[in-house]
Amino acid sequence: MTYFLFNMAATLCVPLLRNQGWLPLVQSVRHGSKAVTRHRKPLHILKQKLLAVTEYIPPARVVPPGVYPSQNKQVQEENGFALLLKKDLNKVFEECRMIAVVQRNASSAEDMLVLKHRLFKHGIRIKFFPNQVTRSFLINSVYSNMAPLFIGPTVLFVSKEPKVKEMLSALRASPQMTLLGACIDNTLLSAQGVVSYSKLPSMTIVQGELVSGFTMLTSRTASMLQRHPAHLSALLQQYIKQQSPDKDAEVVPKAEEAT
Amino acid sequence: MMSFVKAAARGLNAICRAHSQQGRKFVIENVRKYKQYLVNPWRNVVLPEKPKLKFLNKVPNLKKATKESKKLRDIQGPAKAANCFTTGQYAIIAMGGGYLHWGHLEMIRLTINRKIDARTTFARWRINAPYKPITRKGLGQRMGGGKGAIDHYVTPVRYGRLIVEVGGKIELGEVEHILTEVAKKLPFPAKVMSRESLEEMQRKQEEMEKNNQNPWTFQQIARGNMLGIRKVLSPFDLNNHGRFTGKFHLPGRV
Numbered sequence: 001m002t003y004f005l006f007n008m009a010a011t012l013c014v015p016l017l018r019n020q021g022w023l024p025l026v027q028s029v030r031h032g033s034k035a036v037t038r039h040r041k042p043l044h045i046l047k048q049k050l051l052a053v054t055e056y057i058p059p060a061r062v063v064p065p066g067v068y069p070s071q072n073k074q075v076q077e078e079n080g081f082a083l084l085l086k087k088d089l090n091k092v093f094e095e096c097r098m099i100a101v102v103q104r105n106a107s108s109a110e111d112m113l114v115l116k117h118r119l120f121k122h123g124i125r126i127k128f129f130p131n132q133v134t135r136s137f138l139i140n141s142v143y144s145n146m147a148p149l150f151i152g153p154t155v156l157f158v159s160k161e162p163k164v165k166e167m168l169s170a171l172r173a174s175p176q177m178t179l180l181g182a183c184i185d186n187t188l189l190s191a192q193g194v195v196s197y198s199k200l201p202s203m204t205i206v207q208g209e210l211v212s213g214f215t216m217l218t219s220r221t222a223s224m225l226q227r228h229p230a231h232l233s234a235l236l237q238q239y240i241k242q243q244s245p246d247k248d249a250e251v252v253p254k255a256e257e258a259t
Numbered sequence: 260m261m262s263f264v265k266a267a268a269r270g271l272n273a274i275c276r277a278h279s280q281q282g283r284k285f286v287i288e289n290v291r292k293y294k295q296y297l298v299n300p301w302r303n304v305v306l307p308e309k310p311k312l313k314f315l316n317k318v319p320n321l322k323k324a325t326k327e328s329k330k331l332r333d334i335q336g337p338a339k340a341a342n343c344f345t346t347g348q349y350a351i352i353a354m355g356g357g358y359l360h361w362g363h364l365e366m367i368r369l370t371i372n373r374k375i376d377a378r379t380t381f382a383r384w385r386i387n388a389p390y391k392p393i394t395r396k397g398l399g400q401r402m403g404g405g406k407g408a409i410d411h412y413v414t415p416v417r418y419g420r421l422i423v424e425v426g427g428k429i430e431l432g433e434v435e436h437i438l439t440e441v442a443k444k445l446p447f448p449a450k451v452m453s454r455e456s457l458e459e460m461q462r463k464q465e466e467m468e469k470n471n472q473n474p475w476t477f478q479q480i481a482r483g484n485m486l487g488i489r490k491v492l493s494p495f496d497l498n499n500h501g502r503f504t505g506k507f508h509l510p511g512r513v
Contacts, residue, residue, distance in 0.1 A: 035493060036331035036356070036505045043504065044491040050480060051501055056513040057472040 078136075085133045092127060093143065098162040100182040100194070101149045107176040115174055122166045124159040145188055149181045164198040301428040307346075310381035311372040312423065315388035317361040318412055326406055327392050334358070334506040336499050338420035341385045347424030349431055349453045350385070351438050356506030357447035358413035359422075361389055367423060367441050374437045380427035389414050416447065418508045447506070464513075471513050477501035 138147040334356035389412035396407035442449035
């Protein structure tokens, strides 16, 4: 007992005995843990900083990762289910003119059901395929540029007729579904592209505009000739004046002779 | 693996029949030369008389048992003794420091002796029987009254020390599951390694040290006592270069 007290006194008094008349600011009575502990001893902040500063930094890579295809990953057999899904995908891509990729986040089953019902009225169907299968199918087909769209929880909206306006209105109603992109008539469109596609006028209107554009000249001349000839002559004179203001003297008598 | 190799040898034989006379001779000779190794890669392996692990005593045979101070520094830092292979090919290597007592040793001995095939494999201890006395006071005793009595003996083990070495006419796959089963039960993290994998680990560490792009290293700063950092470092950190704290090994440090 006495030995223990003397020990304790010695550990406390050693700093005092060194310098007479000097008292340390903080005197610790409790013993900390030893150097080798069962738990990971908390390191002094300066030691932590030192370890952080002197961490290993690997040399910079010459070739960034993912540039070259990996040599080991190519030997993977497809299971039967994946092949079946791929056949289905193939059929979908052949039949449907519009295929939209939509990301669904946290939409409940009833929301899905409501959306499905709304879209089915316009002939748009919702299809679910696993991302891996779709990506491997797309990479081997013509639509390889669509492959990066299929990341995360994605759903396919397919339809034979490209009814984009109805689809967009249905999507606007459900806030959790975000349109990522679409393939309409074998052309890839982004989300904005789809919106602008929806704003385009229908085929008949466009054709009518084209035809009217071509026949504009002839129809204008026809309408002009139908009016009084004095009107036509006045127009022609005005035109000549505008064309060459310097050569007025020469051209005006020519025009008068013509009329 | 063996069947694949045999198939390859058969294929080579088939190829050499198709080639010209000279090329044929060359290929046949080489196939004959390598076939010997392919068929029996362990021609030079000698199995010892007693292939199983021997029994280790719980208590060393001392005339007078003296109490010892704790000396936890026998756990600290990397192992200098018994850290490379001698006779065997695969071993359990400690990835941290700790004490092994007789219970652990019995577990190792019984598991390995039961599971290895004595005709093709042998095992060797790479640690001593327990020799360090650990004292304990009785239950409910107050502080003071002198050091307690010796309770049991332990063997201190440092990081990098081999515990058990296994060898013989075997591949790693035959013995790996036995050794991992044992390695999981040890009081410190342990790993099953072969000669090649140990060399690979050491080579990787050297390579890391060589091609480290960081201009500052722990060793440099500790040795030069830059910023008076030795106030918060231990004298052991000078030699361990920040790769160890207490009995733990910090991986990925250079």
